Amino acid sequence: MRNIFKYPPIEWRKRHEYTIPQGPNFSWASRTRLNIAGSHLQITAPSHSPRHSIIKQTNSYPGHDAILDSPAGLHTDFSMPGGRWGVACLWSRRWAFYGPWMTGCKGELFTAIAVIGWSDSHRNSKFSFLNPKAFESVLINYLNDRYGHENWEGEMAHVPRYHGPVEWRCHDHLPVPSASFKIYNRGEDLSDLVRPDHLFVFPVSDEYFVVVTTVQDYYSRDEKGNLAFDTRPIQKLQDKVLGSITLKLDPETQAKVDQVKAEVGNMKLCKEFAPLKWPTNIYPPEPADAPEILKSLKAGC
Amino acid sequence: MSTPQHSLQNSSQNFPQSYPLIAGQSAGKRISCVPELKPVYDRLQQAAHRNHHWARIAVKELNALTTGMLGKNNVYVRPGERQRGCGSEKYYVFLPGLKATVVRWINDQFCITELVMDDNYYRTRDRDVQQSRLGTYRASLIAETGEWRAEYVRSGQVDPRIGRLVTVADSNYESANEAANYSIPGAITFFGDNTSTVRQSGCDLHFTPGPKRLGGLFRYDSLSIDASRSSAVHLAATMEAASKVKSVAWVADFGGSAVLTQAMQILVDKGVSLEGHTIFLHRPRTSPAKALKLAHQLKLSLNKRFANTGVNPRGALSQFSVAGVRMSNRSDPYGRDQHAMAWFKGAVAISTPVGVGAALASGPAMVMLGSIATAIGGAGAVYAVGQSVAEDMRRRFKF
Numbered sequence: 001m002r003n004i005f006k007y008p009p010i011e012w013r014k015r016h017e018y019t020i021p022q023g024p025n026f027s028w029a030s031r032t033r034l035n036i037a038g039s040h041l042q043i044t045a046p047s048h049s050p051r052h053s054i055i056k057q058t059n060s061y062p063g064h065d066a067i068l069d070s071p072a073g074l075h076t077d078f079s080m081p082g083g084r085w086g087v088a089c090l091w092s093r094r095w096a097f098y099g100p101w102m103t104g105c106k107g108e109l110f111t112a113i114a115v116i117g118w119s120d121s122h123r124n125s126k127f128s129f130l131n132p133k134a135f136e137s138v139l140i141n142y143l144n145d146r147y148g149h150e151n152w153e154g155e156m157a158h159v160p161r162y163h164g165p166v167e168w169r170c171h172d173h174l175p176v177p178s179a180s181f182k183i184y185n186r187g188e189d190l191s192d193l194v195r196p197d198h199l200f201v202f203p204v205s206d207e208y209f210v211v212v213t214t215v216q217d218y219y220s221r222d223e224k225g226n227l228a229f230d231t232r233p234i235q236k237l238q239d240k241v242l243g244s245i246t247l248k249l250d251p252e253t254q255a256k257v258d259q260v261k262a263e264v265g266n267m268k269l270c271k272e273f274a275p276l277k278w279p280t281n282i283y284p285p286e287p288a289d290a291p292e293i294l295k296s297l298k299a300g301c
Numbered sequence: 302m303s304t305p306q307h308s309l310q311n312s313s314q315n316f317p318q319s320y321p322l323i324a325g326q327s328a329g330k331r332i333s334c335v336p337e338l339k340p341v342y343d344r345l346q347q348a349a350h351r352n353h354h355w356a357r358i359a360v361k362e363l364n365a366l367t368t369g370m371l372g373k374n375n376v377y378v379r380p381g382e383r384q385r386g387c388g389s390e391k392y393y394v395f396l397p398g399l400k401a402t403v404v405r406w407i408n409d410q411f412c413i414t415e416l417v418m419d420d421n422y423y424r425t426r427d428r429d430v431q432q433s434r435l436g437t438y439r440a441s442l443i444a445e446t447g448e449w450r451a452e453y454v455r456s457g458q459v460d461p462r463i464g465r466l467v468t469v470a471d472s473n474y475e476s477a478n479e480a481a482n483y484s485i486p487g488a489i490t491f492f493g494d495n496t497s498t499v500r501q502s503g504c505d506l507h508f509t510p511g512p513k514r515l516g517g518l519f520r521y522d523s524l525s526i527d528a529s530r531s532s533a534v535h536l537a538a539t540m541e542a543a544s545k546v547k548s549v550a551w552v553a554d555f556g557g558s559a560v561l562t563q564a565m566q567i568l569v570d571k572g573v574s575l576e577g578h579t580i581f582l583h584r585p586r587t588s589p590a591k592a593l594k595l596a597h598q599l600k601l602s603l604n605k606r607f608a609n610t611g612v613n614p615r616g617a618l619s620q621f622s623v624a625g626v627r628m629s630n631r632s633d634p635y636g637r638d639q640h641a642m643a644w645f646k647g648a649v650a651i652s653t654p655v656g657v658g659a660a661l662a663s664g665p666a667m668v669m670l671g672s673i674a675t676a677i678g679g680a681g682a683v684y685a686v687g688q689s690v691a692e693d694m695r696r697r698f699k700f
Contacts, residue, residue: 014512052483058447077444078501087444114445146445154456155352161452187431188455195432213446219475 002098009049009096011104016220016228021097021106023233024049026240034090035065036115037205038250043091043113045241050094051105051219058092058112066090066115067208076119080145081281084122089114097234099220106229108217109237116142117208129203130253130260132177132269138209139179139201144280147183151279160278162186163193168273174247175257177269178202200242205253212245214238320412329367332403334413341416345399354457355397355436358538362396366403366411375570377530395530397435419531432476433510435532437539440468440481441503449485451477451506457539459505463547466492466504469536469557471586472511472528481506484554490609491552491581507536507560515556516586521615523562523587533563540564541573551580558585558592565595574600582608590619597630605639 002022024046034041048057060066066088067074074086092112099106118124127134143165150161164183171178182196200212216238222228249257261267320333323342334342348356362377381391381402394401402415419435431453438451439460459467468488474480485504489496509515509532520526543549553561561580568575578601582589589608596603607627610616627635 052479054486055448055482075444079441079444079503089445089447092447110446110448112446112448116445150452152455156455185431192431211445215446217476217479219479 006100007098008102009051009098009105010102012102013104015099015103016222017103018228018230019099019103019106019220020230021099021233023097023109023237024095026237029241029244032091033062034060034113035063035068036090036210037067037208037253038065039204039253040248041113041204041210042244042246042248043241044244045093045111046095046237048093049096051096051108055094057094058089060090067117067205073120074115074117076121081149082122082145084119084145085142086117086119087114088116095237099229104220106218106220107231107234108219109234109241110213110215110217111238111241112213114211114213115204115208116211123207125207128206128256128260129209130176130206130257131264132267133264135177135203135209136269136273140276143183143276144278148276148278148280151281152188156188158279159188160186162278163190164196164275165199165273166196166275170269170271172268174202174245175249175254176202176204176247177267179269179273180242181273198238198242200245202247204247205250206256212242214242323413324364325367330410332363332366332411332413334416338413338416341418342413345416345418348398352455354455354538355434355535358534359396359398362534363394363401363413366394375567377534377567379527379530395527395534397531397535400531432478434477434508435510435535436508437535438477438481438506438508439503440485440506442500449478449481451481451508453477454505457535457542459539459543459546459549460503461543461546462502464498464550465546466499466550466552467507467539467543468504469507469551469553469561470509471514471554471556472509472532473514473556474508474510477506477508480508484557487554487583488552488581490583491550507532507539507557509557509560514586515559517556518615521586521588521619523559523591524566526559526563526587529556529560529563532560533567536560536564537567537571540568540575540578541571544573544575544578547577549575549578551578552583553580553585554583556586558582558589559587562587562592562595565592565599569595569598576600577602579603580607582610584609585616588619589616590623593620593623594626597626597633600632603627603633603635605634607635 002025007022026044026046029044029046031042031044034043070088074088076083077085077087090113092110094108094110096105097107097109098104129135129138147162147164148160151157152159152161162183163186165181166184168179168181171180178201180198180200182198184193184196186193195215195217198214198216200214201209203209216231216234218227218229218231220228257267321336321339323332323334325331345356346360349360377395379393379395381393383390389407390405392403392405394403398419400415400417400419401413404412404414406412432451434453437454437457437459439454440449440451442448443450459465466488468481468484470480470484474483484506485499488504489499492499509529511528513528515526515529516523523529540551551561561582565580578599580592580596580601581604582592585592585608589610593603593607596607608616608620610620624635624640627633628637628640
């Protein structure tokens with residue numbers, strides 16, 4: 001329980017000495033239900049309390065189904081190359097963690113739930129996302145599009161801006177295959193991996209899957225640039241929020257899951273997932289006049 | 302205590318004339334630095350050779366001192382106190398990544414006596430450098446999270462697209478991401494209702510790290526703020542490089558107005574013009590009047606509304622002080638009708654707090670408060686209605 005007198009949301013004495021910040025109280029958290037293609041996703045989380053009130057939360061109307069009640073389908077996300085994915089953010093919250101005695105905000109936790117499917121022009125109904133093997137390959141495509149194309153430009157175009165997935169873990173607490181992992185922001189040097197996006201992914205139907213993105217922002221550092229507070233309260237809240245996610249499948253989808261289970265046997269995603277080779281778009285186009293030579297060279301070796 | 306031998310060995314180094322030379326070997330004024338600073342300068346030069354944009358700017362500007370200090374009392378070279386004993390003069394040079402103290406000796410040579418480097422540029426092994434560096438960032442709205450994500454641009458250039466929005470953020474944010482999420486929603490109001498382009502294709506962000514906000518009621522003159530000088534040098538280089546891009550919108554949010562005004566001053570001093578570009582100040586914390594005069598000199602194409610000062614009476618006054626300049630400028634769309642409108646709105650902005658203060662002081666608060674708001678708001682409303690009726694008549698009867 002956060003002591004509002006000792007840990008007020010005020011910053012009158014900015015200090016960068018080691019502290020243990022306090023954030024929102026999880027025992028007062030409320031339950032939210034999101035409807036996605038007939039299935040119900042439930043999450044328990046405290047109310048939105050960002051550091052800057054200008055940053056708004058995202059909510060879905062109660063009872064509104066993200067897929068069934070929007071007949072035009074998801075909007076294509078053009079910030080990813082190719083425009084292959086339709087994306088809708090259904091829910092997001094931000095929680096600030098404060099230091100004692102008006103030392104201000106030390107960090108923030110951000111969580112967002114988005115539903116993702118093929119965009120209209122790339123619809124592909126040949127395979128089902130509920131099949132773990134198919135879902136793995138879909139995930140590779142999606143991560144390549146969301147993170148893989150970003151590089152450091154210019155003469156550093158061969159250096160990616162993101163590194164991942166790392167710390168891959170597959171879970172079996174949901175009725176569908178699910179996994180969590182991290183994607184790190186990568187500096188110009190490989191040792192410079194910071195501020196990961198924690199992703200938690202699972203399919204909810206044949207054509208849609210859910211991505212839960214969680215980011216921890218740290219705002220307090222000492223002169224040496226090291227963190228000047230304990231990040232465990234933030235991690236604790238993150239674990240509680242992510243742990244509270246439950247999924248109740250639509251009977252139709254459940255039948256499909258059972259069918260896939262009968263076909264495949266094992267509904268788990270793979271145990272290991274090596275970091276993908278990024279950036280995806282640095283390879284220079286092959287010279288147009290020499291494909292034969294190249295082919296012969298490749299054939300030779 | 303140094304032994305005699307030691308001092309003999311170093312005598313050539315200690316003699317000011319033989320300090321390591323940085324620039325002006327063959328022409329111009331000689332610029333040297335004290336021997337202790339040579340490694341620091343080498344590090345800067347190394348960064349410049351490795352094609353770091355900010356380091357190239359810094360080295361170039363340091364070398365530009367060879368042309369002398371005459372006329373260099375500008376945004377990033379500030380004269381310090383004169384040293385009485387020897388008659389040499391002190392200057393402070395603010396550049397991206399460093400702050401230098403330069404002494405001009407009596408024989409008209411320059412010597413760098415202090416070089417304070419900003420660690421944000423060097424700690425590549427440390428954490429989160431790519432979010433805390435001064436410079437240009439590409440911001441895009443991530444559909445999965447609904448938040449803005451800022452990515453550092455090594456070349457420091459804006460995206461060369463027509464009508465690109467560049468947000469100049471205030472200082473006092475821990476990361477560029479935070480600055481983006483806080484500043485862009487404000488800056489985007491410049492486009493009115495048409496925000497979908499920016500939300501789809503993103504915008505650029507100029508980020509200034511620092512522990513405090515820039516500007517404010519007591520530091521309203523943007524040219525007297527030290528904390529934003531080095532950032533302004535960087536922004537000026539970005540703006541100059543973007544002068545070929547068409548219709549770039551430079552929008553300052555909050556204290557970003559200090560950085561933008563200083564950068565415009567640098568460009569005016571250099572004689573650059575930014576034709577076709579536009580600027581807007583969203584809730585500026587420094588004087589919009591100064592920015593407007595510079596905007597006219599840069600041949601920027603302005604809109605009728607040039608700054609949103611909100612309920613800040615000082616901002617409203619500052620805008621009124623340049624209304625005459627704007628009306629007499631042919632290429633400025635600000636005209637008589639706009640001025641009358643602004644006058645009414647400004648009157649509300651200025652007199653409402655005054656009226657409220659008076660009402661609170663004199664007792665029957667709520668009644669008076671209501672009547673003041675009505676009286677002042679009423680005049681503005683009547684004028685606005687009159688204008689719209691007149692416009693409607695003009696349309697209908699074509700006069």
